[in-house]
Amino acid sequence: MTPAARVQAAIEILDEVIEAAKREGAPADRIIADYFKQRRYAGSKDRRAVRELVYSAIRICGEMPQCGRAAMLAFAEQDASLPALFDGSTHAPAPIGKSEQAAKPGVAPDWLVERLVAASIAGDELAALMGRAPLDVRVNALKSDRSTVDLPEAGETLAAPQALRFDGGTQVEQWPAWRDGLIEVQDHGSQLVCQALGASPGETVIDLCAGAGGKSLALAAAMDNRGRIIASDVDKRRLGNLPPRAERAGAAVIEPLLLDPGKELEALSDVAGAADLVLVDAPCSGTGTWRRKPEAKWRLTPERLAKFAQTQDNLLDIAAQLVKPGGRIGFVTCSLLDEEGAARIDAFLARHAGWSAEAPALPLGRQYGKGTRLTPFHDGTDGFFVAMLHSAC
Numbered sequence: 219m220t221p222a223a224r225v226q227a228a229i230e231i232l233d234e235v236i237e238a239a240k241r242e243g244a245p246a247d248r249i250i251a252d253y254f255k256q257r258r259y260a261g262s263k264d265r266r267a268v269r270e271l272v273y274s275a276i277r278i279c280g281e282m283p284q285c286g287r288a289a290m291l292a293f294a295e296q297d298a299s300l301p302a303l304f305d306g307s308t309h310a311p312a313p314i315g316k317s318e319q320a321a322k323p324g325v326a327p328d329w330l331v332e333r334l335v336a337a338s339i340a341g342d343e344l345a346a347l348m349g350r351a352p353l354d355v356r357v358n359a360l361k362s363d364r365s366t367v368d369l370p371e372a373g374e375t376l377a378a379p380q381a382l383r384f385d386g387g388t389q390v391e392q393w394p395a396w397r398d399g400l401i402e403v404q405d406h407g408s409q410l411v412c413q414a415l416g417a418s419p420g421e422t423v424i425d426l427c428a429g430a431g432g433k434s435l436a437l438a439a440a441m442d443n444r445g446r447i448i449a450s451d452v453d454k455r456r457l458g459n460l461p462p463r464a465e466r467a468g469a470a471v472i473e474p475l476l477l478d479p480g481k482e483l484e485a486l487s488d489v490a491g492a493a494d495l496v497l498v499d500a501p502c503s504g505t506g507t508w509r510r511k512p513e514a515k516w517r518l519t520p521e522r523l524a525k526f527a528q529t530q531d532n533l534l535d536i537a538a539q540l541v542k543p544g545g546r547i548g549f550v551t552c553s554l555l556d557e558e559g560a561a562r563i564d565a566f567l568a569r570h571a572g573w574s575a576e577a578p579a580l581p582l583g584r585q586y587g588k589g590t591r592l593t594p595f596h597d598g599t600d601g602f603f604v605a606m607l608h609s610a611c
């Protein structure tokens with residue numbers, strides 16, 4: 219593909235990304251993969267270059283642009299090599315019209331920027347949400363150790379006990395150590411959050427929103443494969459990814475459990491009032507993960523945000539019924555909005571007498587409200603809010 223054809227391809231992909239954002243369709247990653255599945259002539263260099271153009275344009279536009287071309291024109295205003303490629307030749311974008319409008323640059327839609335600023339995410343903190351994420355792995359302590367694991371690259375040693383950092387895009391899934399379950403891909407912030415939960419061998423733990431089990435696997439390692447981890451979720455597809463991952467990791471204490479939405483407590487009745495720890499890694503807007511999915515900023519609406527908060531309250535109320543007297547709930551979101559962090563803890567404490575909240579002390583992060591917050595700018599991690607809720611004995 220010529221450089222100009224790559225720009226045109228990126229414009230076409232951006233059109234699809236914008237449409238998908240409007241109707242909660244596929245994420246940008248999948249759209250790019252599907253685009254190239256139908257264009258086998260594109261080589262790996264073309265794919266990389268187009269992908270880079272697409273993500274750069276998404277990062278530069280605050281509000282959702284009218285169309286892919288407007289987004290690419292916004293990027294062209296910042297990258298001097300691009301305008302000349304709009305030359306109208308075969309497969310190239312049409313020349314830039316004199317009165318043609320580029321999309322407005324910014325970090326996120328205005329209403330979201332307002333909410334983030336209200337949550338003390340402004341200036342460099344705000345800009346860092348549109349940065350690029352590195353690739354972090356957790357060395358699986360059930361099978362290996364950070365000091366001895368044999369990897370093709372050394373990696374940077376991070377604060378979490380088994381964390382190593384590599385350049386974004388490092389293909390660790392092709393390494394024998396990944397295939398053998400010696401390492402797992404897990405953001406450093408997510409590893410620190412798991413550390414905050416203080417899970418210890420022999421405990422009964424419920425990972426209520428386990429998804430594909432990223433945190434369950436870290437908990438199994440922290441518990442040295444002793445005790446019980448019930449990994450539940452309402453999403454069959456996501457939960458279906460957990461058994462092969464657990465097998466690869468040698469995590470024998472994880473019990474996947476599919477839940478019926480609205481009937482969560484029925485499926486968990488045998489452990490109701492018996493868990494030492496319930497992890498509520500709740501569904502959220504994902505504002506803390508925009509470095510990986512920048513287009514998520516266009517998908518969120520005030521109504522969707524309110525719905526997330528409602529779901530989070532509901533899941534916390536379920537968790538309160540699962541914890542034994544003296545037990546604890548770990549509330550986690552990968553969001554930096556107050557509505558999905560500090561405010562949820564305040565609301566929980568107002569609904570549940572006899573509970574107390576604690577901001578976990580971590581090697582990184584800062585106290586925020588009654589919890590601890592990790593941010594891309596301050597901590598170099600995805601953005602997270604984590605708080606521990608303790609029930610009375």
Ligand SMILES: C[S@@+](CC[C@H](N)C(=O)[O-])C[C@H]1O[C@@H](n2cnc3c(N)ncnc32)[C@H](O)[C@@H]1O
Pocket residue numbers: 426427428429430431432433434450451452453456477479480482499500501502533
């Ligand atoms: C942030 S993700 C969890 C990520 C996962 N813990 C990890 O570390 O990879 C939130 C999960 O909550 C699940 N979920 C949504 N509603 C739920 C409910 N009522 N009960 C349990 N899980 C639910 C979603 O299907 C999603 O997998």
